[in-house]
Amino acid sequence: xxxxxxxxxxxxxxxxxxxxxxxxxxxxxxxxxxxxxxxxxxxxxxxxxxxxxxxxxxxxxxxxxxxxxxxxxxxxxxxxxxxxxxxxxxxxxxxxxxxxxxxxxxxxxxxxxxxxxxxxxxxxxxxxxxxxxxxxxxxxxxxxxxxxxxxxxxxxxxxxxxxxxxxxxxxxxxxxxxxxxxxxxxxxxxxxxxxxxxxxxxxxxxxxxxxxxxxxxxxxxxxxxxxxxxxxxxxxxxxxxxxxxxxxxxxxxxxxxxxxxxxxxxxxxxxxxxxxxxxxxxxxxxxxxxxxxxxxxxxxxxxxxxxxxxxxxxxxxxxxxxxxxxxxxxxxxxxxxxxxxxxxxxxxxxxxxxxxxxxxxxxxxxxxxxxxxxxxxxxxxxxxxxxxxxxxxxxxxxxxxxxxxxxxxxxxxxxxxxxxxxxxxxxxxxxxxxxxxxxxxxxxxxxxxxxxxxx
Numbered sequence: 001x002x003x004x005x006x007x008x009x010x011x012x013x014x015x016x017x018x019x020x021x022x023x024x025x026x027x028x029x030x031x032x033x034x035x036x037x038x039x040x041x042x043x044x045x046x047x048x049x050x051x052x053x054x055x056x057x058x059x060x061x062x063x064x065x066x067x068x069x070x071x072x073x074x075x076x077x078x079x080x081x082x083x084x085x086x087x088x089x090x091x092x093x094x095x096x097x098x099x100x101x102x103x104x105x106x107x108x109x110x111x112x113x114x115x116x117x118x119x120x121x122x123x124x125x126x127x128x129x130x131x132x133x134x135x136x137x138x139x140x141x142x143x144x145x146x147x148x149x150x151x152x153x154x155x156x157x158x159x160x161x162x163x164x165x166x167x168x169x170x171x172x173x174x175x176x177x178x179x180x181x182x183x184x185x186x187x188x189x190x191x192x193x194x195x196x197x198x199x200x201x202x203x204x205x206x207x208x209x210x211x212x213x214x215x216x217x218x219x220x221x222x223x224x225x226x227x228x229x230x231x232x233x234x235x236x237x238x239x240x241x242x243x244x245x246x247x248x249x250x251x252x253x254x255x256x257x258x259x260x261x262x263x264x265x266x267x268x269x270x271x272x273x274x275x276x277x278x279x280x281x282x283x284x285x286x287x288x289x290x291x292x293x294x295x296x297x298x299x300x301x302x303x304x305x306x307x308x309x310x311x312x313x314x315x316x317x318x319x320x321x322x323x324x325x326x327x328x329x330x331x332x333x334x335x336x337x338x339x340x341x342x343x344x345x346x347x348x349x350x351x352x353x354x355x356x357x358x359x360x361x362x363x364x365x366x367x368x369x370x371x372x373x374x375x376x377x378x379x380x381x382x383x384x385x386x387x388x389x390x391x392x393x394x395x396x397x398x399x400x401x402x403x404x405x406x407x408x409x410x411x412x413x414x415x416x417x418x419x420x421x422x423x424x425x426x427x428x429x430x431x432x433x434x435x436x437x438x439x440x441x442x443x444x445x446x447x448x449x450x451x452x453x454x455x
Contacts, residue, residue, distance in 0.1 A: 005038070008095060017104045028397045035067055038096065044079065044081065098125050114151065163395070165397070172232065190337055195317075199320070199327070200324075204299075221319045233309075263435075272440070274443060304317070336355070360390075369382075
């Protein structure tokens with residue numbers, strides 16, 4: 001019989017819970033019958049239990065599963081200040097079975113709640129799940145890690161990065177390690193460059209409270225995209241269990257540095273001005289509600305890194321993310337080096353092959369040169385494509401599945417969280433000294449016109 005788990009969501013009345021966590025939980029319960037989950041919610045809002053159940057029911061809309069009905073019928077909600085030991089003691093004392101605490105709250109509140117938990121007796125096998133960012137720099141991330149590892153051991157701490165639950169990212173492991181056509185050439189000897197790009201057409205969308213203090217570099221590159229880099233560049237792990245997988249990705253991050261150790265030449269930043277995206281007008285970023293223009297927050301960031309290992313030294317890994325751009329462009333682009341010699345008689349632009357992974361809809365394509373149809377001696381570009389599908393679960397469904405199973409393989413380990421801050425700190429320092437200009441681009445364009453094009 002499956003172990004019963006109480007999933008206690010702290011910050012249950014917030015947007016993250018209703019928009020992402022509850023729909024993912026409902027999907028998980030529908031797809032994996034037999035899970036025994038009790039759902040409890042706690043938040044600052046003065047909600048009735050009836051209102052909370054309505055929120056859960058709406059999030060589970062269209063899900064026809066006995067486990068989902070049971071979760072709705074038994075779910076509870078309590079108003080609480082989770083930074084107070086007394087409130088946490090009361091909440092935790094009312095749970096049963098194995099306990100999973102999900103901090104669906106801003107990082108500062110999560111850190112304060114973890115401090116308050118030091119005075120609370122936690123049930124055996126308690127799991128903690130925290131959203132990024134983990135700290136505000138390397139020192140604060142280390143301090144937070146010391147606090148939470150004093151509560152539960154590292155393997156029961158889930159630093160949530162939903163990018164690690166994306167089916168495309170998991171498919172990369174299969175493509176790379178299970179195919180002889182790719183596995184032997186996955187190195188600097190054959191690969192010229194790697195680009196990880198996550199461009200969005202969306203603007204600020206009411207997130208000034210968080211985004212204006214973070215910006216594109218911290219919101220996306222410092223967390224999500226560096227984790228993607230680690231998956232791409234890691235050495236083959238013996239297994240995909242929690243320890244082996246996170247040992248491999250952690251080793252990559254420890255070897256990652258700003259390209260040429262020069263944050264000024266190897267980073268770019270920009271901010272959108274008024275424009276139109278897909279027929280929708282967006283104001284200048286500085287005119288968005290809640291924005292403090294004096295912070296000089298970037299909405300587009302691009303940084304080049306190097307993984308200084310025998311496998312990867314000399315290959316630029318360029319990470320880019322931005323808002324209010326031409327369209328959604330979420331992809332990983334691996335450009336191979338051209339062949340060393342082309343036999344005389346073959347004509348055409350013999351470029352290196354290009355392997356692309358597109359996130360949502362999940363696809364893979366390989367661009368190669370082939371002989372032309374009209375002239376068999378003239379090379380033409382051909383594209384081989386495969387639809388990878390979307391995976392059985394949403395990204396947050398994978399996250400919650402791991403939490404309920406106690407499998408932390410797809411979460412960020414403490415040392416990796418600290419390394420991600422260490423890696424980007426030179427860029428943050430250079431930007432704060434205003435050594436890298438904050439450029440601008442009209443909303444609905446591809447970014448500043450003078451930035452070099454990426455593959």
